[in-house]
Amino acid sequence: NAGVTQTPKFRVLKTGQSMTLLCAQDMNHEYMYWYRQDPGMGLRLIHYSVGEGTTAKGEVPDGYNVSRLKKQNFLLGLESAAPSQTSVYFCASRFIMNTEAFFGQGTRLTVV
């Protein structure tokens, strides 16, 4: 059972470049989330999805877009990367609201 898998694990981007982070879960979970983790700031919610075809904004959505075309996948896009988006990104999923959340291993993104 793979759980929550994030691709890629590391990436370096130049300012203005675009990229997509992929999150895949094999647990048939309805809810999926993207967080970023920064020193001194903790984990903050970027966007989330409560089911296939749905997305919603979290605490820090600016500069990011998401899509959930398939239930098992949640994509996070950066259209024009900025140095402020240098961070570690985590994907998470849960079956329904009152169940345990599971996290991926993270993607370390550096924007230069």
Next chain:
Amino acid sequence: KQEVTQIPAALSVPEGENLVLNCSFTDSAIYNLQWFRQDPGKGLTSLLLIQSSQREQTSGRLNASLDKSSGRSTLYIAASQPGDSATYLCAVLGWGGGADGLTFGKGTHLIIQP
């Protein structure tokens, strides 16, 4: 807006000691509270999930309590081992608001000295 605070921010103890990590939250309207462990450069590993109607949960040497009315949770680690060294994160899932995600504390960085 929910705020989660973890005290202490860092803790270093000798192997074998029993220890308590603290978590407080400002809004008692929560679905549940979850404790995680994060090793350096790694993802978050779920340790315990306490539903809002529960008072405590146990897993091995770990025991987590929840006092929703006072906005507090504690994680008790018995007979600490060097392998317990990690950052421990507390997170709450709230009822209200548009974001159905966890609100995290900034963590307690724990070092167990051999």
